[in-house]
Amino acid sequence: MNGLQTLKMALKSIKANKIRSFLTMLGIIIGVSSVIVMVAIGQGSTKEVQDQIGSLGTSLITVTVTGSDVTFKEKDAEQIQGVNGIKAIAPTVSGRVTVKNGRNNTQLSMIGTTSSYLDVRDLHLQSGRFIADLDNDNHSKIAVLGSDAAQTLFGLGNPVGEYVKVNGTSYKVVGVLESVGSSLGTSGDSMIIVPLSTGQRLASTSNIGTTYVKVENEDMINFVSSLIERTMYTIVGDSDSYNVSSPKDLMETASSVNKTMTLLLGGSAAISLIVGGIGIMNIMLVSVSERTKEIGIRKAIGAKRKNILLQFLIEAVVLSSFGGIIGVGIGVISAQIFTIATGTTIAYSIPVMLLSFAFSLLVGVVFGVFPANKASKLDPIQALRYE
Template sequence: MRSFLTMLGIIIGVAAVITLVSIVSGFSEEMLSSFESMGTNKISVNIIGRGSSRNVEPDEMHTLAKENPELIEYVTPTVSIQNATIKSGSTNITSSITGVNEYYDEIDSKNIETGRFLTYLDVEHRLKRCVIGTYISQELFGTKNGVGQTLKINGTQFTVAGVFEETAGSEDGSTDDIIVIPYTVAQKLSYNGKISSYTFTGADKDKIDITKKTIENFLYSKFEDTNAYLVISMAEAVDIINELMGMVSSILIGIAAISLLVGGIGIMNIMLVSVTERTREIGIRKALGATGWDILSQFVVEAITTSAVGGIIGIILGIFCAKVLANSLGLPSAISATSVLVAFSVSAGIGVAFGYLPAKKAAKMNPIDALRHD
């Protein structure tokens, strides 16, 4: 029991490190996968502020794209309507609406399962057409093929022109809860008809930085104020996520390391008690010819063994907890061999670091004094 209690701090610390690193890595993988599926050649532009002086017309952005065909492949305005009421017959649901142009399916790499995507005429003539995700189609019409059906968005009737291909792993509807309409219609439905967001795709992934700079130069020439806009590429977003996840991981590991430190102190205390209890044994061994090094190595090995066994139990517990949490959160289980090896090495290292002082004390004992000890 005493040995188990000695190992408890190590077990908890190692298990916490394995679990936290796995969950953070899994979350990071999920986020990065999501961004990469969107395309790392995408650039998002947000116009900040209100008033006509802070406005960019779609024609201006299209002109910019036409003037730089070697840099810009597609561009679409984006008008978002949050928490819109969607109705079909007696069925009501709430969803977000995205107003775009005919290039959105190319920009966002969306495939059409049935029907078609929005066309130039839909956008130009402000036709009430929409393309929906399979989740929306199933919820409203009881089928994944809702082409030709009608629905109302905040009271305005639309005809379903197409249904997006179902996204893998979207059983809960999270990625297929999508409705897109012409941005020209979305402007009329939104409280603020101003277009404050655009999405570009770069023609060359190797020139994304140049493309971003070109867009920024255009916006600066228009507003003469760098605070009037925000331009960010998906590649930058990926870098930011990696940096953020690294910081979070470091903080969590630091917290878990406190438990390892406590476990190490526990090992040192127990080893000191063990040295005191085994004073006569140490004296007998020395009297029979054991050197200080023999005694030192004996107690260090005992400390390492205790710590390493605690580390192994902690690794097993950590892997179990990581898999359970990953499954419950819907994240990939990202348990790396490196994190397991590091956790085991640290636990063994703690045995050396915190077992050395008691071992040194035992090695320096005078055999005569040790034999007199009761």
């Protein structure tokens, strides 16, 4: 008996017991579809986080002073400018302020910074101008609004040239930024930017909290980070009182965490594939018992042990492969439904789909061997007498 005939017999046997065959495949279907959905969600989450981090700028280094008792002034931040490979720096102070225009009143993130902030953070103006060095020198009460802040305070009107009250003091709006959206759960559009000297007054501190550094060449970012680390240690003297990070570091960390989560989710879902394999073995054992006389007749007319073994093994593989194909289809559809319902980003992985299908075939082989081997060892005389 050739392979094609054996395959036809397996399909005939499956077709004769449709409901039982479907229930047998159900574990494989659930397992494969679960793996595809879980991995798609996990990889989609990784991609979304990486995109958000990437939007911060791939040539950006963030220097944050974390020690509460550390004194770090503007002149200290300017020492970073002397590090090789740095294009520009933007020291900042931050805080929360109440901004009012007529009856419109809102709480905004306040950033006090210098004229280089626009270039360092790769921002663009929607209208007006940005902060100038002269504004910082003169402690000017001027402000640049984020796009959401401008809409909240002025609606559809043009804020440039108008005045707002910041913590009760009048500030002139000189510019509005283009929308940058949210990144890592923080909106970049609900903020107000003022000159550094003015921001220090609003925040009641002269200390620089965060300094943004733009590197000339993003390929040098690790090298420049090391140089900044040395400079900061010279200035601060305590490595625990500051932090030097880049989007690349954050990407690697986020990617590592998400990969671990994806493996855990995929591994948990893969357990149902094992359960499905046990179901296949159970049904195949039942099938061997039901078809004992058929096996005896086939052996009596010349069927060899390997023919019987191959027949039942192919039947198990066909069941698991059908379950794998259906599981892949349901997994793709389920992931699509999930992203439509929740708005979550997903990322399909062709290798994972192929691996899930290959694993379902392997399950069919592994759990089909025992029943097939049992069938092939039946004594033909005893099998013919079986009732």
